[in-house]
Amino acid sequence: MSGVRIGNGCGFWGDNLDAPILLARDGRLDYLTLEYLAELTMSILALQKQRDPQAGYATDFLDVLDRLTPILQAQPQLKIVTNAGGMNPAACAAKARAILDKAGLANRKIATVSGDDLLPRLDAILAAGQNLANQDTGEPLTSVRQRVVSANAYLGAHPIADALNLGAAIVITGRVADASLTLGPAVHALGWQWNDWDRLAAGSVAGHVIECGAQATGGLWCNWRDCPDLANVGYPIAEMNEGGSFAVSKPPNSGGAVNIETISEQLLYEVGDPAAYMTPDVVADFTSVQLKQTGQDEVRIDKVRGKPATNTYKVSISYRDGFMASGTLVLLGPDAVAKARLCGQMILDRLKRAGFTLDRSNIEVLGAGAVAPGVIATAGAPAEVVLRVSVHDSRKAAVERFSKEFAPLVTSGTPGVTGYTTGRPPVREVFAYWPALIAKNLVQAEVRVEP
Amino acid sequence: MSDTIALSDIAHGRSGDKGNHANIAVIAYQPAGFAWLREHLTAEVVAKYFAPLGPSKVVRYEAANLLAVNFMLHDVLAGGASRSLRIDTQGKTLALALLQMAIDRPPNYGNMTRTTHA
Numbered sequence: 001m002s003g004v005r006i007g008n009g010c011g012f013w014g015d016n017l018d019a020p021i022l023l024a025r026d027g028r029l030d031y032l033t034l035e036y037l038a039e040l041t042m043s044i045l046a047l048q049k050q051r052d053p054q055a056g057y058a059t060d061f062l063d064v065l066d067r068l069t070p071i072l073q074a075q076p077q078l079k080i081v082t083n084a085g086g087m088n089p090a091a092c093a094a095k096a097r098a099i100l101d102k103a104g105l106a107n108r109k110i111a112t113v114s115g116d117d118l119l120p121r122l123d124a125i126l127a128a129g130q131n132l133a134n135q136d137t138g139e140p141l142t143s144v145r146q147r148v149v150s151a152n153a154y155l156g157a158h159p160i161a162d163a164l165n166l167g168a169a170i171v172i173t174g175r176v177a178d179a180s181l182t183l184g185p186a187v188h189a190l191g192w193q194w195n196d197w198d199r200l201a202a203g204s205v206a207g208h209v210i211e212c213g214a215q216a217t218g219g220l221w222c223n224w225r226d227c228p229d230l231a232n233v234g235y236p237i238a239e240m241n242e243g244g245s246f247a248v249s250k251p252p253n254s255g256g257a258v259n260i261e262t263i264s265e266q267l268l269y270e271v272g273d274p275a276a277y278m279t280p281d282v283v284a285d286f287t288s289v290q291l292k293q294t295g296q297d298e299v300r301i302d303k304v305r306g307k308p309a310t311n312t313y314k315v316s317i318s319y320r321d322g323f324m325a326s327g328t329l330v331l332l333g334p335d336a337v338a339k340a341r342l343c344g345q346m347i348l349d350r351l352k353r354a355g356f357t358l359d360r361s362n363i364e365v366l367g368a369g370a371v372a373p374g375v376i377a378t379a380g381a382p383a384e385v386v387l388r389v390s391v392h393d394s395r396k397a398a399v400e401r402f403s404k405e406f407a408p409l410v411t412s413g414t415p416g417v418t419g420y421t422t423g424r425p426p427v428r429e430v431f432a433y434w435p436a437l438i439a440k441n442l443v444q445a446e447v448r449v450e451p
Numbered sequence: 452m453s454d455t456i457a458l459s460d461i462a463h464g465r466s467g468d469k470g471n472h473a474n475i476a477v478i479a480y481q482p483a484g485f486a487w488l489r490e491h492l493t494a495e496v497v498a499k500y501f502a503p504l505g506p507s508k509v510v511r512y513e514a515a516n517l518l519a520v521n522f523m524l525h526d527v528l529a530g531g532a533s534r535s536l537r538i539d540t541q542g543k544t545l546a547l548a549l550l551q552m553a554i555d556r557p558p559n560y561g562n563m564t565r566t567t568h569a
Binding site: 038039040135136220222223261264265266267268269270271272273274275286287288289290291318321324326360361362364366370371372373374375376388390391392430431432433435 | 459463464465467468469470471472474476478500501502503504510512513514515516517518519521523526529530531532533534536537538539544545546547548550551565
């Protein structure tokens with residue numbers, strides 16, 4: 001008996017737009033997951049929703065869904081689980097409904113998962129004695145409360161499985177843990193119990209491995225020279241069996257690679273203690289896991305162990321933190337590095353002359369060991385470098401003035417200045433990240449089959 | 452024959468961000484290489500290597516089943532994805548930076564290099 005096949009066709013908002021289509025077409029999937037929400041995406045979506053009550057979700061998903069409709073016609077079993085709902089799953093679902101109806105798929109149910117948005121009752125939560133302290137610094141949220149733009153708990157797999165149990169063919173969630181997008185369908189399809197920690201851990205590890213899309217199938221692989229046809233990289237599929245062992249693969253005739261190296265690299269990506277990988281659903285132990293190459297581009301993952309989940313949800317909070325911009329110029333040698341440093345300093349000096357001493361600034365000379373500054377140095381003088389200057393200030397006017405100081409260097413800088421073709425660098429508002437925890441009993445996930 | 456090799460001759464890896472912290476996984480190609488990592492690639496060595504980035508703390512974890520050591524470098528991203536002024540806001544390149552570390556060629560180096568090709 002083969003298990004349930006779950007493929008992830010989108011690792012972040014901005015990922016390749018053809019990947020979900022190709023994966024759904026060729027992957028023989030039961031479930032297609034699509035992940036859109038980076039840590040800071042929610043702050044942008046929250047502001048969009050403030051301006052327009054019908055906005056605040058990942059709009060890319062609707063284009064993808066529209067392109068997926070012929071595949072959904074041809075594969076009636078295929079279901080989609082996505083966190084594209086962002087700050088507004090209901091509005092996203094309404095648009096998705098219209099797309100399905102128009103494509104003759106009126107019989108496919110759409111369900112939403114919400115309850116992650118804590119902003120409307122943030123003060124009540126603080127009053128109830130949850131101080132939502134910053135996990136890194138210990139500071140209580142009250143210190144930035146007035147500047148908070150979004151606050152979302154990472155919900156787990158339970159409401160997703162509930163939505164599928166209600167017959168949903170498409171589940172659109174707000175903020176859920178990335179791994180839960182995979183665990184939810186696995187629990188639903190395989191009938192696992194919510195205290196079967198080893199199986200829940202296996203489903204979460206599967207979700208972790210595939211959540212970043214091509215990073216499991218050859219993307220970022222250190223031995224990239226061995227990676228065939230990365231341009232056509234196949235997105236990852238986890239085929240999970242009832243016992244909690246699963247195989248990671250990719251569609252036939254796609255590029256990329258699935259092997260012990262690519263899977264090991266991705267297993268440990270963004271992981272702290274590998275013996276205690278925490279999700280809302282379980283604490284997974286990666287140190288028990290066994291990897292085995294079981295075929296061309298197929299790795300089996302076995303012996304995942306889990307421990308009971310904690311009694312808290314992680315909360316991702318964002319707050320307004322001033323303005324930033326960064327711009328670039330190119331400097332040709334000789335002495336490209338020295339000239340770049342001088343030009344960068346001129347920008348900051350001219351700002352000072354104009355009355356702006358900025359809160360934070362950084363001059364980087366790309367091509368001269370700036371990416372890991374002071375750690376990796378270049379040997380010899382580079383033929384040319386990219387000067388990159390970045391600033392952060394609480395005053396928008398100061399950052400706007402900064403963005404106007406690049407062009408003057410074309411005539412008043414050192415010889416060898418070029419590459420000023422992209423116009424003034426854009427000024428963007430900064431939303432700083434505040435990680436916190438909240439007691440699970442203060443958060444109620446809501447599952448709704450949408451009309 | 453050179454007396455030093457690069458860490459990348461015996462290991463591969465990947466790095467990423469957790470807020471203002473970064474993790475770097477270093478994965479040996481062979482059990483002998485993992486034994487070397489375990490003994491020599493300590494939290495102190497990694498902290499010293501990345502001292503210019505100002506980590507407040509480096510913690511090492513082991514995953515022997517994956518032949519891997521995993522490092523958490525605290526406060527090393529100059530503010531992290533949302534507010535860092537560096538080009539690599541998320542520490543994506545830190546693994547490659549670490550893998551370029553020069554190390555003394557171990558006596559049993561021949562048992563540590565990559566043999567299988569995908």
